[in-house]
Every structure is written in C-alpha cells, then in structure tokens.
Amino acid sequence: MTHQDQISRRGRLAWADGLWTHPPARAVEDGSDLLVEAAEGSDAWRHTAYGFIHDSEHALLAPFAVGSAMEVTFTADLAEQFDQAGIFIRVDSETWIKAGLERSDGLLQLGAVVTFGRSDWSVASVDGWDGRKVTVRLSRTADALIVRAGLSGAPQQLVRVIPFDGDQQAGAGPFTCAPTRAGLLVRFHSWIITDADASLH
Template identity: 45%
Template sequence: MNVHNIPWSSGTWTVPPKSVNTEGDTLNVEAVEGSDYWEKTLYEFQHDNGHALLAPWEDDQGVEVTFRLDSFTELYDQAGLMLWHSKTQWIKAGIELNDGVPHIGAVVTDDYSDWSLSPVAEWAGETVTIRASRSNDAVIIRARTEHHPWRTIRVARFPHLTGKQAGPFLCAPTRAGFQVVFTAWRHTQPDEALHTDPPTFSGK
C-alpha cells in the first residue's frame, strides 16, 4: 500500500488563519472569527475567507485529513477536507456543529453551494478522518473515527482533470477562539470501488 504523509509545510493557505503552529506531527490552527466558505444559495451571500491548506492532488491519489473534535463547542464550528479547483468550484467535507450536535456533511459548490449533513452525536470528542477519492467525473467522500468504521457520506460531481488541490480546512463563522488540532494529512491509493471500504491507517 502506497501511503505518503504530506508535510504541513508543503501546503499553501487560501486565507491565513489567526494562528498556526506545529507540535511534533500535529498542526494546531486557530480560525479567524467570521471565516467561512459559501456561494449564494439560500442566503445570497458569498463567503470565501475560510482557511484551507492546499497542495496538488492527482487522480491516482486518495487524500485524507485527520483531526480532533474536542474543541467543537459552538454553532457552525467546522473542519475537515477541502477539495479545490477555483473560488467557485470546490467541495468541503467534514464535521460541523449544529444545535450542539456534531454533524458529518459536505458543501458542494459549482457557482452555487449545496449542503448535505447528518448527525453523528456518537462521534463527539473523537478523532475523525475524512477521505476523498476520484472516480470518473466524481469524488467519493468517506468518513470514520478511531472507534467507528468508514461510512460513505457523498458522491459528488467533480470533473476537473487538472489544477486540483486538496487539504485540511477550518472555519469559525460565529465566534472567536475556535482551534483545531490536525493529526494527519496523507495521500493514499485511490478507492478500489464505491462499495469497497478503503484501508484504515492510524491518525499519525
């Protein structure tokens, strides 16, 4: 199995967070209050000031990001994996806190954003991995924790053959002081098939 851990230093931030520091293998990041990604749908506004640490991503690679949930306490606290082609063509997938409950979800954007989510109260306080793998014109997005197996959370169109980037993201739409500890960022082999779970790696 070809697994490549991506150094945090190899990525570039779309918008710099309030603070960033590394401790051993972990990346500790604090979001700027009011940071978010969204394009027009329902709310009509456009937000592109969230924080995504991006590096090139090729079709023959799965990409995974792992992070801790113990800091998610306020409405819309969110972090996970960003798949990026441009400011109006991107997908963010991860955990977002809604009504005091962590939800797993994705925002898929092609000029306009849509939002899908599902509660995962049993994941509270755990360490989560979000994974994406391309297949034909789409991406398969999955998630797990150290105590819960892979679940497929979205199959979404993402047809871009070149210029793709991916990496960890976080946003704090409603408050100051939101910090996330990311413990892994890696490239792996792509998924074998939609109904075949990928391997599980440690969060380090």
C-alpha cells in the same frame, strides 16, 4: 520539490507541503500535529438560501491528482454554531467542496458542501463523535469524488459521491472555519495521500 513530485508521491504530507487559501489566526506545529486557530467570521459558502458569498476559509492545499485519495485526521471541540473542520478541495472560487464535521443547530453533523457556482449542503448527525479523533477521506477518480469518514481506526462510512471533472487541476487538504466566534482550535494529526478507492462498495 516539483509540482509533479508532490502529486505523484504517496504517504504522509508535511504541513509545509501546503499553501493556505486564507491564513488562520494561528497555525503552529506541536510535535507531528498542526494546531490551527480559526479566525472569527471565517467560512466558505456561495449564494444558496443565505444570499451571501463567504470566501475566507482556512484550507491548507496541496495538488490532488486523479487516482489518489487524501485523508485528513483531526480532533476538535466544535462547540459553537457552524464551527467546522475536515477536508477541502478547490479548483477556483466558484468550484470547491468541503467535507467533515460542523456544529449546526446544537448537533454535531457529518456532511459536505458542494459548490459549482452555488453551494448546497447535506448533513447527518454524529453527536457521538464530538471531541474524538476523526478521519475524512476523499478519493478522486476520472469523473467523481468519493467522500468517506469515520472515527479514527474504525470502518469509514460513505458520506457522498460527487461528480467532478477529472481534467480539472485541484488542490486539497485540511480546513477549518469559525463563522460565529473567535478561539476555535483544531488539532490536525495527519495529512496523507494514498491510492484512490477501487470501488464504491
């Protein structure tokens, strides 16, 4: 499969279509699912507030073109501080975004970290989503990324609109991190490319 074939097609991606930014402790196919065990200490962050750079996330990336949307559906028991899973888009080590669920200060949070040299972080509590099947959707337009998420089969809510240069080549796909512990398991159910959302509202 050529690079152009992969970014132009629509439908379900095979797990083998992606490349890991950093291999997880374990990744095994279980039927149509991918079961991923995060390595202890894995994370993605640059500078802001904490003063460190972490570049060890487990993100399975395939080319992500303007005009398309990527959806990742997963189930996870995010029980420990900073356990996280969702979707990741990366241009380079200083330009990337992660969006999805993260356990923070005892609450399950839905949010995004946007990194252009330095990271920011936005969250909102979704404690009722714990242990349930969740879909995170990322649409790419000529100048923006639109992040939406929701329980699988339910209407999705807008999470964030992010300025993003359409000329940049980027990869995107499922990700997980476990900054504070070993043994986090995330079950990814599907990885789909569709057409980008036609509008914000």
